[in-house]
Amino acid sequence: MMASFDEATDGFYHWLVSSARIEISPKIFVGDLRSVNQGRCVLASQDIGSDEVLFEIPRSSVLNVATSQLVRDFPQLKDVFWQELGHWEGLILCMVYEIKVMGQQSFWWNYLQVLPKSQDLNTLVYWSADQLAALEPSLVVGRLGADESQEMYRQILKYIQNFGPEFQSKIGQLTFEEFVHVASVIMSYSFDVDLKGEDDEDDEDEDEGEEEEGESNVAHDKYMKSMVPLADTLNADTKQFNAHLVYDKESLKMVSVKPIKMGQQVYNFYGEHPNAEILRRYGYVEWDGSQFDFGELPLSCITQVLQREAPEEFFQICLQLLQNDETILEHLDQEQIVLESYDCFIDGQVIPECLLLLQVLTVILQIPNVGENLERELQRVVKKCLQLVESGRLTIKCLKLFEHCIDERLRQYPNHSFREVTPIHQYVHDVDVQRGIMAQRVLQSEVESLQNCYLSLGEKFQVIDDVKLMDNILKKRVAPAQKTKNESKRKRTH
Known part of the structure; x- marks a missing residue:
């Protein structure tokens, strides 16, 4: 019989103190905020100052490939988990073993009971096609990684088979639904824990040069x-x-970074993610917007606007040269400025690759008779525009092009994206309604970010007249030809 929410919480808290030996400050407690769609949380029972240790967790009570019962039962697999398996594959197999094989005998059983079930998760992998459609035109939908998930699932099934019949019989059949659930919980709840205190410095020289490019595992990355x-x-x-x-040699400590008043919630920091990514990874949104929100300007929007000025084929050639020409790449320190999309942040900042691309294309459009000299002209223009953007300057036409591109992008959003979302302040039973409101908040975050960049870019850069820049570029371009013409005249007069 499944324990109730409160029973599971009580069992979890008892396990934390008695079995996991986690030292918990009397100034905090595990609370219930389901009424506002926040589930279990940690609240302050007293005022808390800065730099106070809220709880301390022994490394032995952290679940990973070093502590799982799987590696204890199959010690011959320890090196495989440490040196061969990727981080995700390793932890997924360990959690599956604790859930399916160990069950109530698992050291972490009471902990596993408070982790969300499939029906409680709002990460995008659980959204229906209709629910995902409410997120359009956000590009987050394209980052679900469905193909990658299928490939990882197939890889894990191969590992189970390769680990031998005894391992197979214990694990049994791992369904795709079970895999997705465990992987989703890991995405939402896991931490990358540094291997502090590990005596591996002497091994670094031995391993150097032997690791394959792109390899990612515990031994290589020094974290679990x-x-x-x-x-x-x-x-x-x-x-x-x-x-x-905070990671110490023998334990992990949760430490306050600012004063917390009695009754306030204790919040962690998951990373510099926009609302779209918070929803994809963790299944919630920040109703007042993430500090790191951004909208994305797709390359397709830029090319669509530019096609009003010149044929699509011309820009495709330009983009190919910008991506592949060695001289151009040398100017750019081998960095690409042709990207699938460009981030436009809530604070009005635009990634420099976007501005440099727009400035280059703006200039190349103004060069007469570029024709067969396009490659050479682009090389010169990239160098000049790089100096311009790095000095904090843009031309008027570049700024106008950016504004037209943002306009084009904003027209792709539905009307409700431009209206303020009413936050969910109470539990919503209808999943479609709940997810629809979260989708609207994501779109609002993106629209606000794009609008802020539209309004503030001209204030963040010194805007100069195109004539001044073009005179400089065309002057250098014409000079060699003029010299050749004068030399020809001299030859004819002799």
């Missing part, structure tokens, strides 16, 4: 993807966070 009981009970907020996790 881990489930950290109680630390993952904290909700997170990019603006209100007041605590963070």
